[in-house]
Amino acid sequence: xxxxxxxxxxxxxGSIQMLMGFFFLSKFLxxxxxxxxxxxxxxxxxxxxxxxxxxxxxxxxxxxLLLVISGIFVCHAQWKSVILYAILIVEVMQQSYGIVxxxxxxxxxxxxxxxxxxxxxxxxxxGNIALLFAAVCYFIAYRYFSFYETVKKQYVFMIIIxxxxxxxxxxxxxxxIYGNAIVTDESKMAGYANHLHMFxxxxxxxxxxxxxxxxxxxxxxxxxxSTELSLLEQEESFLNQYVEEAKARYxxxxxxxxxIKNHIIVIKELxxxxxxxxxxxxxxxxxxxxxxxxxxxxxxNPVADILLGNKLGLAQGLGIDVSCSLSLxxxxxxxxxxxxxILSNGLDNAICACNKMEDSAKKYIRVTxxxxxxxxxxxxxxxxxxNGLFRKGTGLSNIKAVAEKYHGALHVKTEGTIFVLSVLLxxxxxx
Numbered sequence: 001x002x003x004x005x006x007x008x009x010x011x012x013x014g015s016i017q018m019l020m021g022f023f024f025l026s027k028f029l030x031x032x033x034x035x036x037x038x039x040x041x042x043x044x045x046x047x048x049x050x051x052x053x054x055x056x057x058x059x060x061x062x063x064x065l066l067l068v069i070s071g072i073f074v075c076h077a078q079w080k081s082v083i084l085y086a087i088l089i090v091e092v093m094q095q096s097y098g099i100v101x102x103x104x105x106x107x108x109x110x111x112x113x114x115x116x117x118x119x120x121x122x123x124x125x126x127g128n129i130a131l132l133f134a135a136v137c138y139f140i141a142y143r144y145f146s147f148y149e150t151v152k153k154q155y156v157f158m159i160i161i162x163x164x165x166x167x168x169x170x171x172x173x174x175x176x177i178y179g180n181a182i183v184t185d186e187s188k189m190a191g192y193a194n195h196l197h198m199f200x201x202x203x204x205x206x207x208x209x210x211x212x213x214x215x216x217x218x219x220x221x222x223x224x225x226s227t228e229l230s231l232l233e234q235e236e237s238f239l240n241q242y243v244e245e246a247k248a249r250y251x252x253x254x255x256x257x258x259x260i261k262n263h264i265i266v267i268k269e270l271x272x273x274x275x276x277x278x279x280x281x282x283x284x285x286x287x288x289x290x291x292x293x294x295x296x297x298x299x300x301n302p303v304a305d306i307l308l309g310n311k312l313g314l315a316q317g318l319g320i321d322v323s324c325s326l327s328l329x330x331x332x333x334x335x336x337x338x339x340x341x342i343l344s345n346g347l348d349n350a351i352c353a354c355n356k357m358e359d360s361a362k363k364y365i366r367v368t369x370x371x372x373x374x375x376x377x378x379x380x381x382x383x384x385x386x387n388g389l390f391r392k393g394t395g396l397s398n399i400k401a402v403a404e405k406y407h408g409a410l411h412v413k414t415e416g417t418i419f420v421l422s423v424l425l426x427x428x429x430x431x
Contacts, residue, residue: 011049013131016131018045018063025070025071025075025086026075027146029071031075045066048062067082087164088141091163091209094171095137095166098202099203100126100129101127103195103199104126104127106195137206141210145214158219163212228397240337247302267282297326299324303336304343307344311344311348312347312365315347321363321364324367325369326367326378328371329376329427343378345395346378353382353419356385357384357417363383364382366380366381367380374426375424375425375427376426376427379420381419381421382419383418384418384419402425406427408426
């Protein structure tokens with residue numbers, strides 16, 4: 001009977017335990033595992049338990065290594081993510097069995113005298129309740145503490161090291177305090193260890209594990225928020241340069257207009273004096289001055305004119321076909337900074353999307369704008385690689401924030417290789 005129970009616990013329940021860990025590893029890494037990959041994982045697990053003594057630290061480390069290798073080569077995930085979640089899975093499983101074993105060890109002396117053989121077998125089977133407890137913990141961790149995209153940060157070792165240390169401590173308790181069987185004293189009652197203390201320690205260990213994950217998640221959120229804030233501050237400084245450039249250009253235009261009368265007088269005197277060639281050269285100089293002051297796009301807003309000229313000029317230099325038919329109301333009613341956030345982020349994304357296309361593909365960017373009553377609809381259409389796949393980043397988040405500021409909305413539409421960004425704004429009314 002004991003041999004059958006050992007086989008059942010070691011191979012059947014052990015296989016379920018390992019496969020469940022592999023399943024949740026794939027969930028944490030957001031990968032899909034095929035049936036034959038589960039089968040191969042199970043084969044390697046059987047090889048491990050046949051070679052390495054059951055319940056030893058070496059067995060757990062081998063299982064941990066198997067999870068890491070599977071995550072990297074089967075799930076094709078980033079190694080930091082794999083190590084973090086593999087240690088987490090092994091630690092949760094270990095703590096779950098430790099908590100259940102400590103609890104059963106406290107209950108064992110109370111029922112052992114009634115039917116010793118039946119109670120011993122029953123308690124060996126009840127120990128597998130830890131699988132259900134571990135599954136609940138895995139689900140909680142997956143539901144509330146899954147941060148696959150952010151584990152690539154440099155702070156990942158802040159959570160890997162303490163979790164790994166807790167794993168080693170838990171394995172030491174399991175091996176040294178409990179071993180592979182319940183230790184009894186001369187009266188056949190469980191002894192050797194204070195199971196209540198062990199239960200509390202391992203329960204606190206599981207709670208500490210979740211506290212570490214919660215603190216790490218908050219740390220990453222704060223890190224992301226500080227990064228976004230820094231980017232926004234840089235962007236505002238960059239957009240302020242557009243404003244200053246617009247003001248400087250309009251000052252030059254004002255000066256040119258002020259001097260135009262004198263330029264006309266000079267040209268008139270040159271022509272009357274028969275200096276036609278010199279007058280022509282003078283007019284060419286005036287033409288060069290006028291070109292420096294002119295904008296390739298006229299939207300009735302100097303800041304938007306400069307921004308569109310720079311961004312679309314850059315796109316043209318990259319071989320992208322561009323066009324702009326944007327006309328803003330005058331006065332616009334929108335802050336220059338807010339208008340720049342929409343246009344600069346939208347055009348930066350469009351240029352980036354076009355650059356990722358093949359050289360032979362048709363690349364274009366279209367900027368349009370319509371005004372109807374108190375509403376402004378800005379649209380930026382561009383080509384991209386297609387498949388309807390794109391990643392929402394800080395740029396779109398900034399545009400959305402501006403749209404909500406003006407009680408508007410942001411809408412993104414993809415169709416084939418066409419990407420359309422639409423921003424609806426309500427023009428503020430001032431007395």
